[in-house]
Amino acid sequence: MGKEEKHHSIYLDPDKCQGCTNCIKHCPAEAIRVSNGRAYILDERCIDCGQCVRICPSHAKQAESDSLGVLKKFATPIALVAPSFYGQFPGNIGINTILTALKRLGFADVIEVAQGADLAARATEEFLAQKERPYPYITSSCPVVVRLIQNRFPSLLDNLVPVISPMEISARIARELYPGEEVGVFFISPCSAKLTAVRHPRGLEESALDGVIGFRDIYVNLKVEMARNREGEVEQLASAPPSGRRWARVGGEGEDSSTHFISIDGIDRVAEGLEQIENGNWDRFDLVEFMCCPGGCLGGPLTVTNPYEGAANMKEREGLNDPDPARLRKLPTPPGEIRWEKAPEPLSVYQLDEDFSKAVVLMEKMEEILAGLPGIDCGACGAPTCQAFAEDIVTGRADINGCVFMLRDKIKGLTDQMVDLQRVMPPSFRKKEE
Ligand code: SF4
Ligand code: SF4
Structure with a gap:
């Protein structure tokens, strides 16, 4: 661990x-x-x-996310645009219009992450066909899901599809297109988990990105830019097929990579789904698509548009206002393999002590404390459950008096003892006290 x-x-x-x-x-x-x-x-x-x-x-x-000010540090800043970004705008606004306005905010170029998503889907397809282990495989593009598996479901780490994320694939495309030290590569992101994924990449030794800018951090500037350049020239910047853009919503990644998959969104449902796999219930699917946020990436905490409206915007645009396939930009393929360089490790975050025998002693103590707690998980102690509170006590994070019920019983016991004491005191002393 x-x-x-x-x-x-x-x-x-x-x-x-x-x-x-x-x-x-x-x-x-x-x-x-x-x-x-x-x-x-x-x-x-x-x-x-x-x-x-x-x-x-x-x-x-x-x-947390980076601000637009960070671009000043690089002579050639490149934006990588998450597919869910398009969902922030009504469907009658074309992909190239959005990308052009984004570029004018100070980027030397903008690259669709949908392009990386499509390459990831092709690699996943191949991987599923090889079937190196029993089904189901689990999608690894959501960094929150990978981290949840590392923390709570380590037995499922081998089920993760070992393909690097669309964000990292797109960053490699950007680095291939613009080699050089002065190039800064930034992901335009619906969620801050991507910032953690850049600082502590999973499956990779090092990230190819320099930062992550949230949708909310550029949305207003972009709207102003769009209004200002209503009549301006629209550049042909789109490069990805529509299937890559569908990764923004629930089911998009599954549809693009598999023919027999199930999609789960929302972190509580994801945890339930992982339990199903652990119990061997979903081996009839070849792939399980997990997305931490409700509604998929369209529901990320750095988005600005309601996720349902975002999905409607994407649907409205699809087919009617998609970029002309004949005019799609041709980008280089990323160099080398797009598979993980190293497997993510299990993390021992719920272990009571690194020493097994000490952990067993603490566990017994914890059970003892738990048996004395009211078991109503009220949260008044500051821990989510009585079990978590008992764990906090044995690990030194909390004191038993933090439980209002235990404290009440203790005070009542002391009060009873005081009354008893008063009763057995000599009458002369009692008088003095009174
Ligand atoms: S709810 Fe907040 S603290 Fe808890 S895992 Fe999610 S981001 Fe972290
Ligand atoms: S305790 Fe309440 S106010 Fe404080 S972070 Fe949690 S939800 Fe917000």
Whole structure:
């Protein structure tokens, strides 16, 4: 089991946190605690799903991404555009119009990640045909899903399709097209998990990207640019077939790579699906497409358009307003293999101690504490469940008095003892006390 450098793209603004405990119940990784009226994240457990960002009523949880200012560091900044970006705009706005406006924000070139997605689909197809292990295989393009499997379902790591992500494939295309030190490659992203994936790539020694810019960080500028250049020249920048763009929505990746797949979106459903595979229930499918966000990448925490509207926008554009296939731009193929360079390792984030015998002792202690807790998972202690609270006590993160019920019983016991003491005191002393 490995340990991993702590870095995540989700962070807390302590000034905004009200300590309401809403987020602890919705974190699929049990990675949030509330202490002294403020939430904090257990870094090693966080899978970057963004659920807490969506759920926090005070907007105290934030998703990190780079700003447009970062482009100044590079003489040749290149944008890689996620397929879900097109869903942010009504379907009557063409792909080339969107890409041209984006380029005018300061990029030397823009490249469709749908192109990388299509290459990933072809590699996945080949991989499924080889059937190197029993079905089903699991899609690996969503970094949150890969991290969830590393943390909670390590027995399924071998089921992951070992093909590098469309984002990284597209970055290699960009580097092939623009070799040189002064080139900066940026992913225009619906989610901050991609930032973590760039800083700590899975399946790769090193990422080919320099940063990740969220849709929300460029949306307003882009709308202004589109309005300003309504009559301006539209460049032919599209390069991908429509199938690559469908990866934005639920089912798109599965349709592009397999003929017998099932698609699951939303992190809780994903965890349920992984349990199904672990129990051997889904071996009739050759591929299971998992997308952490509800609605797929169109529902990512850095998007600006409602995911259902985003899906409608994509559908409206498809067929009617797709780029002319005869005028698609021809891009170089990425050099070398697009398979993983190294397999992601299991991570021991839920282990009570690295030493097995110590872990067994702690587990017994934890069971003992748990047996004394009320078992109603109220969250008032700042942990999501009584079990998590018992674990926090044995690992030193919490004190038993953090449970209001235990504290109440303790105070009641002390009060009863005081009453008994009063009763047995000599009458003269009792008088003095009174
Ligand atoms: S949901 Fe979590 S982060 Fe947001 S205010 Fe409540 S405790 Fe703080
Ligand atoms: S991003 Fe997801 S895993 Fe990380 S703390 Fe928030 S809800 Fe939990």
